[in-house]
Amino acid sequence: MTPAHRTHSPELRAAAARRLGRRGFFTVTSAAAALAFTVNMPGTAHAATVNGRKITEEPFTLGVASGDPQPDSVVLWTRLAPKPYEPGSGLPQARVQVQWEVAHDAAFTRIAKRGAVTAFPEFNHSVHVEAVGLEADRVYYYRFRTGTWISPTGRTRTAPAPGAVLSELKLAAVSCQAYHDGYFTAYKHLAGEDLDVVLHLGDYLYEYAVNSAGGARNYSDRVLPAHFNRETVTLEDYRLRYGLYKSDPDLQAAHAAHPFVLTWDDHETENNYADGTPENGVPPEEFLLRRASAYRAYWENQPLRAPQQPSGPDMQLYRRLHFGQLAQFDVLDTRQYRSDQAYGDRAHIPGPESEDPSRTMTGAQQERWLIDGWRASTAVWNVVPQQVNFSQRKLDLNEVAVVSMDAWDGYPASRDRILDGAESAGVRNLMVLTGDVHVAYAYDIKRDYETPGAKVVGTEIVATSITSGKDGADRPATWDTYTRANPHMKFYNGRRGYVTITLGEQQARADFRTVAAVTTPGAPVSTTASFVTEAGNPGLEQV
Structure with a gap:
């Protein structure tokens, strides 16, 4: 989520994309790279x-x-x-x-x-x-x-049988767990929750260096090896970083207590990358080799099925799960197929570059898959676990406000197509689950954010981070500006934690669970706020 500024011009990035499409990976990388991700598979390299x-x-x-x-x-x-x-x-x-x-x-x-x-x-x-x-x-x-x-x-x-009538389903949404920003205390509390499933919305690990003291954890009883104190680039780097993260006892406890459904965001590979375009101006084939390494290590270290096994720098992570008649989960990947961020990935007012109708957050194939899935859905709740802020989020109080080019605000035509698809499919209860921004939000999703009283078409629940951003605050410095600029934002809190969501036949309830600190271990958890939305009547009400 860290703000990024592209170090090479849009013209150079476009030229790079023309030189190398994602599928051109094997034709331009070295023979060693090709061997690493095609020949080096089980049954071919080691017989012992x-x-x-x-x-x-x-x-x-x-x-x-x-x-x-x-x-x-x-x-x-x-x-x-x-x-x-x-x-x-x-x-x-x-x-x-x-x-x-x-x-x-x-x-x-x-x-x-x-x-x-x-x-x-x-x-x-x-x-x-x-x-x-x-x-x-x-x-x-x-x-x-x-x-x-x-x-x-x-x-x-296990999930309920197809067509099963459920009284409720309880899930948690989590995201953004920078090891170097603090202890995974929230996971210790999550392990004790009564849940059916946990949805991880991205940034399971961070590529940034972790010093010998563990960053903000400030270990006095152990020293981490020096190879953690560099950015992850190679397959070995990513594998070692998962070893560091997954050795954490609180994360282990959460995994042992509940089944997880995971999707990635950017930091599992590199901050704010977009499809085949890296954050920094490395050659495209070099970045795709890094992406292949990151994707392979991700699959190796997560409870994912065989269809998610990567092939080189490609991995189909978007997929669909059903929980009886109550809920359909359409898990998205908004990194691997997106158009490059507009205006050099800087916060910017909407303009011709960001509003280009050809721009996509999901890619055309995933977009069709999502909308076709909605057309076939008979679920009470259609839940979309995904990565970046979906609702409009103005970042200042100017008449024409700047918005994030990395979020859906930087891809408004793509967002409109998604909402058009939801409307044409007759989706009654749309709920978008989001991570990325290291704070908790609760939004009413609208098609028209400028007209007071405009129709609400869904709900967005944004899970705060597990640790990213360190301890945080109940009211971050931007709290007053954001809440005034975005009246559809019903909640904003900057502490660490997670959100639990209870889906019922008549309503859904979201409880924002936060801890007071992550830079010191053992903080208690509390419910900061709770909201409900009625089935068939979108709109959040605090309870």
Whole structure:
């Protein structure tokens, strides 16, 4: 989310894009780069297998996770990493057999499913199990084993059966967890919430350097290795950074307690990149190699299904999940396919460059997929987890205010097409979930923000950050300006935390949960504000 200013002109960026489309990656990068992302796959580079009994140190240092629940299945994840802060994670370049179990109870006396899977060195010994044949809308417990080592136990839940009538669904939305900005205290509290699923809206990690003291964590009892004190660029850099983040006990607790549905924003790769255009003026093929590294490490370290496995610098992350008749989730990717930010990515008044109707936030294919999905939807709530501010957000009180070129305000034609599609599909209860901005907002979505009393067409809930921005404040310096300039903004708070959302047949409720500090550990959590919106009658009311 950090403001970025492009260091090369729009003309140079356009020329670079013409020289290299995203799909031209393999034709212009070096042979070594091509080998790294095509040949170096399981079954081609390493034939050796090591017995798990020969692993002499705890391999499950990064915990366990589950995700993308379906009525009959869920993804289970872990990664073997005896030494997560070291290149190679302390394992040889060999395959390791891992057993897994899913049970009805935490004591594993009633086993539902079990099996074995190979942890490949080519995928950094990550494990992705699609546990199928499970019952719908059921809590399960799971664990992994290799040799004599047994992982922590995770708890997960399958989605309800198609067409199931639900009284309610409770979810949480989280985003933006800069390790160097503080402790993941909010995750400790999130682990204790009664939830069906957690939606992560991006910036799971940050590419920026982390010093030996852990930044704002200011460790006095340990020293982080020097290789963290540089920006992530290579595959090894990104893998090590996930090792750092996922070693955090509070993040591990949240993953072990709830299934996650994840999408990325920019920092998992590089701040404010747009499709094949980097923040800074590196050659396009160099950036796409970096993107391929970032995407591969992302998949390796998250509970994602096989269709999300990347191919070079491409990875289809947008996807759809259903929770009975109550909710449809259309998870978007607003980074990989977007047009480059207008006006050099600086806050700017709307103008011909940003209002060009050909500009897109989602790409044409994802846009069609979203609208077609709405046309087929029978859900009470159509929820869109995505990355950047969707509603209009004026940044000053001038008659013509500046807006962010990185958010949907910088892509108004794309936003109009999305809202036109929602209207034509007859979407009654549109709810957009957003991250990115390190504060909490609650918006009434409108087509016309200039006319008082204009029709409300949906709700946007913006989750604050887990840590990014450090401790924050209840009323940031921009609070008065933003709330005056944007009367459809019903709430603005700058503390860290998350938001829980309870979807019911008659209404939805959002509870903004915040902690007072993240630069010191152990802060309690409290509910800062709560809002409801009625089904069939969009508009937020504070309760």
